[in-house]
Amino acid sequence: xxxxxxxxxxxxxxxxxxxxxxxxxxxxxxxxxxxxxxxxxxxxxxxxxxxxxxxxxxxxxxxxxxxxxxxxxxxxxxxxxxxxxxxxxxxxxxxxxxxxxxxxxxxxxxxxxxxxxxxxxxxxxxxxxxxxxxxxxxxxxxxxxxxxxxxxxxxxxxxxxxxxx
Amino acid sequence: xxxxxxxxxxxxxxxxxxxxxxxxxxxxxxxxxxxxxxxxxxxxxxxxxxxxxxxxxxxxxxxxxxxxxxxxxxxxxxxxxxxxxxxxxxxxxxxxxxxxxxxxxxxxxxxxxxxxxxxxxxxxxxxxxxxxxxxxxxxxxxxxxxxxxxxxxxxxxxxxxxxxxxxxx
Numbered sequence: 539x540x541x542x543x544x545x546x547x548x549x550x551x552x553x554x555x556x557x558x559x560x561x562x563x564x565x566x567x568x569x570x571x572x573x574x575x576x577x578x579x580x581x582x583x584x585x586x587x588x589x590x591x592x593x594x595x596x597x598x599x600x601x602x603x604x605x606x607x608x609x610x611x612x613x614x615x616x617x618x619x620x621x622x623x624x625x626x627x628x629x630x631x632x633x634x635x636x637x638x639x640x641x642x643x644x645x646x647x648x649x650x651x652x653x654x655x656x657x658x659x660x661x662x663x664x665x666x667x668x669x670x671x672x673x674x675x676x677x678x679x680x681x682x683x684x685x686x687x688x689x690x691x692x693x694x695x696x697x698x699x700x701x702x703x
Numbered sequence: 704x705x706x707x708x709x710x711x712x713x714x715x716x717x718x719x720x721x722x723x724x725x726x727x728x729x730x731x732x733x734x735x736x737x738x739x740x741x742x743x744x745x746x747x748x749x750x751x752x753x754x755x756x757x758x759x760x761x762x763x764x765x766x767x768x769x770x771x772x773x774x775x776x777x778x779x780x781x782x783x784x785x786x787x788x789x790x791x792x793x794x795x796x797x798x799x800x801x802x803x804x805x806x807x808x809x810x811x812x813x814x815x816x817x818x819x820x821x822x823x824x825x826x827x828x829x830x831x832x833x834x835x836x837x838x839x840x841x842x843x844x845x846x847x848x849x850x851x852x853x854x855x856x857x858x859x860x861x862x863x864x865x866x867x868x869x870x871x872x
Contacts, residue, residue, distance in 0.1 A: 557729060560865040567863035571856040578853065579751025666869040684750060687743040692860060694739035696732045699868040 555699040561672040564692060565591050568674070572688075588681050589674050590640030595655065596669040598634055603662050604651050605630070611654060614647035640675035729866050736841040736861060737763045744857075760850045761843050762813065767825065768838040769807040773800060775828050786820040813844035 572585035585591075595601060605615070606622055618626030636642035644652075659667050672692060674685040744757035757763070776792050777799060784792065790802035809815045817825075841861060843854040 556869045558867050558869065560867070561863075563865065564860065564863045567856075567860040571853075571860045574853050574856050575747050575751075578849075579747070579753065581751070666867065680750065684743075684746050687739070687746050688860075691736070691739040691743045691857075692864070694733070694736040695861065695864075696735070697866045698730045698732060699728070 556666075557697045557699055558666050558669040559596070559671075559697065560667070561670045561692075562593055564672045565593065568672070568688065568692075588677055589685060590677060592638060592640060592673040592675070593670050594634070594638055594673065595652070596671045598631075600655060600662075600664070600668045601630070601634065601651065602627070603664075604655055607662055608651070608654065611650060612647070614645060615651075638673045640673070640677075729868050730838050731840075731862070731866070733839045733841040733861070734765055737765060740841070740843070740857065760846055761854060762846065763844075764817075764842045766807070766810065766840050766842050767828065768840065769803045771828055771837055772824060773803045775824070775831070776803075784820075787824070811840075811842050811844070 568589075568591060569585040572589065576583050576585075576588070602622075605619055612620060616626065616629060619630050620626070633642060633645075633648075637644055637648070655662065655664075655668055659665075672689065674689050676682045676685040740763060741757045744761065748755045748757075776787070777794065777796060782792055782794065788802070788806075791799060791806060793799050793802075806815075810817065841858065843857055845851045845854045
């Protein structure tokens with residue numbers, strides 16, 4: 539059988555679908571929501587007073603890909619992390635955990651790494667911009683459950699891919 | 704100049720392995736969102752020291768994308784079925800699309816309740832299309848105007864993520 543192919547990019551064979559979710563815009567959406575919740579309950583706090591909001595890459599291995607491959611943009615990165623020693627990897631994991639839980643701010647080199655991965659992912663053999671995820675951390679244990687439930691609500695939708703045409 | 708054609712031989716494992724020149728569409732399915740919303744709103748009232756529950760202030764439902772109904776109606780619904788408003792079953796696709804859009808907005812804002820004919824139509828469409836009929840959207844209708852802004856902000860937040868699709872393999 540002969541099949542006419544319009545272009546090489548028009549042919550997809552036996553591919554499976556991967557969906558990437560980006561949560562970067564969620565910070566702008568959660569703040570007015572939490573502010574409204576606090577206002578309705580007569581609480582004068584604002585979202586930033588009760589929650590720390592952090593966006594990180596969903597898959598931490600993508601950070602390690604950057605750290606092992608990036609050769610020119612290293613200012614500030616601890617040498618042990620660059621050497622990929624077990625101490626360096628443990629240090630990075632601990633830093634990432636502290637960032638996700640709001641215990642540490644992202645260092646400048648970390649921000650540069652994320653920006654580079656978002657804009658130049660193909661330089662690191664990634665086919666798509668790495669997915670991101672929102673972390674909501676309560677500054678007061680009183681709001682722990684609210685923080686957890688807000689995140690569960692945000693990720694309660696599912697995405698499915700299809701083809702049209 | 705003589706015309707030359709270049710032939711490329713592609714080994715196809717099966718007919719279902721060949722997709723040509725398709726565009727991608729991503730569906731968002733919100734069927735689990737009510738289960739996540741109810742405890743969130745209940746927790747909010749608990750923190751606020753208010754003796755309210757989510758069900759006291761919001762009507763919550765999940766709505767299938769109106770495109771599914773529009774497609775179904777334009778092809779399969781009996782045009783003479785007077786239970787369905789005329790503008791929704793007309794064969795002029797542009798007019799019908801606008802009418803379905805307005806109907807959706809009226810449902811989402813709580814301006815109208817789901818009519819009996821629509822509940823029957825939902826069952827028909829679900830039976831025929833199953834889960835493969837596209838997006839489902841969370842609808843939050845406040846019972847008191849005081850909570851209208853909260854309902855809007857909850858929806859904005861829920862749909863604040865972006866999704867993109869790629870292919871693996």
